[in-house]
Amino acid sequence: MTPAVVAVLNLDAARHNLSKVRSCASVAKVMAVIKANGYGHGLLRMAEALQQADAFAVARVEEGVLLRKAGFSHRIAVLDGFTCIEELDELLHYQLDAVVHSFCQLDILEAQTRSGTCAIWLKLDTGMNRLGFKAREFGAVYQRLSQCALVKQPINLMTHFANADDVNDDITLKQIHLFNETVAGSSGERSLANSAGILAWTHSLSDWVRPGIMLYGISPFPDSTGQQLGLRPVMTLKSRVIAVKQIEAGDSVGYGGGWVCEKPTTLGVVAIGYGDGYPRHAKVGTPVLVNGQRIPLIGRVSMDMLTVDLGAGADAKPGDSVTLWGEDLPVEEIALWADTIPYALVCGVTQRVQLVEKLLENSC
């Protein structure tokens, strides 16, 4: 029996998206960002699909350890770095690259007496005001790291953009200039660009790029879809109709009774809800594909179900296929209807949704 809700993963699309990164940033090495369980697509599955990448990046030490234990021998950068000696030990033991962004981390590194070396990425805060050292601190930090026995030389250098998805905001150019000016003359490879940097800011490409969202076929920009950028969606979220009924003018539908029927129509109940990660705030009118036809969501999304207006005379029946986002229905569009971003939708798919691989049409 197939489960009611599945996230079908097109791994061929992921490989295509990686080749798109290569064509945009042909001289740069690619660090594929697969944090947060591969943006909800499955950590190991995405690592497998993207093994042609030059390195991986994850957010947490545990995610890097999972990749090592599964046998991946790529370079793996841990973007959050470490906060205690135990985590640094894990980084050393599993040979994971650490992002170093704070003086606390410097103290931990200098106090360590064990053998071995750890590759690091010195992170500069060029305007995001999240992780990283200020430009004025760079010289002293670089100096201390250069003298630290535990630190593999040369030190790698990175920064992160605060608003690269807004192509009209020149803060990104300012960040690029501040980074380049600060690290000028220091040895070590450089990395600035996320997906939006790769697609919109050619000056940010440098030695390494760090694509995340575009690898999953999703646009980092609010006004375009991945498809319009030559990307292909990896995840298609699917469910099925479980009930079909006629409703009359004046009938209200769902919790709160906020949606009232204006004229007789056919209502479909679909087995998916916020318990699966479908956004509860999706507005009335959000498109849903039933048997390939776009129809509007009506009423409130509940935990396990949502309702759609199939239209008068519809012939849909229980068991019919429903697509919530993915192929033929861009997740970017659903995110707009739900006042969120596509990143949050794909990351938010919950554990009860089974991830299944799409069988390729040409495979036998």
Ligand SMILES: *Cc1c(COP(=O)(O)O)cnc(C)c1O
């Ligand atoms: C998540 C992340 C990325 C990838 O960002 P996308 O917008 O998904 O391409 C790159 N660098 C850092 C430091 C990140 O945290």
